[in-house]
Amino acid sequence: MSRKWYPVIDYVNCAECGSCIEKCSHGVYDASKAPTPIVVNGNGCVEGCHGCGSLCPNGAITYIGDDTGWTPPNGTNDNTSCGCGGNC
Numbered sequence: 621m622s623r624k625w626y627p628v629i630d631y632v633n634c635a636e637c638g639s640c641i642e643k644c645s646h647g648v649y650d651a652s653k654a655p656t657p658i659v660v661n662g663n664g665c666v667e668g669c670h671g672c673g674s675l676c677p678n679g680a681i682t683y684i685g686d687d688t689g690w691t692p693p694n695g696t697n698d699n700t701s702c703g704c705g706g707n708c
Contacts, residue, residue: 625685626662627672633680640672640681648672657681 627640627648638655646664649657649672657672662684670690673681679692 623663625667625683626665627659627681627683629657629659630680633678635678637677639675643672643675
């Protein structure tokens with residue numbers, strides 16, 4: 621887990637669909653606030669994981685510490701693996 625990698629939500633573009641909250645099994649989001657994504661445990665985010673951002677239909681999620689060149693695909697990524705090495 622990383623203190624230098626976590627999602628940032630652009631609430632202007634967020635549709636509050638809840639797909640990011642449903643995707644993340646690492647406790648990064650406050651599930652009690654669903655479907656509004658509130659990051660409460662940035663340390664739980666796995667460095668290099670783009671799972672929630674790949675599902676966001678509006679591309680409203682970016683990541684602090686991301687220098688990979690990844691850009692939000694606006695929910696068009698069919699890959700269900702988040703890249704964390706686990707079964708998310």
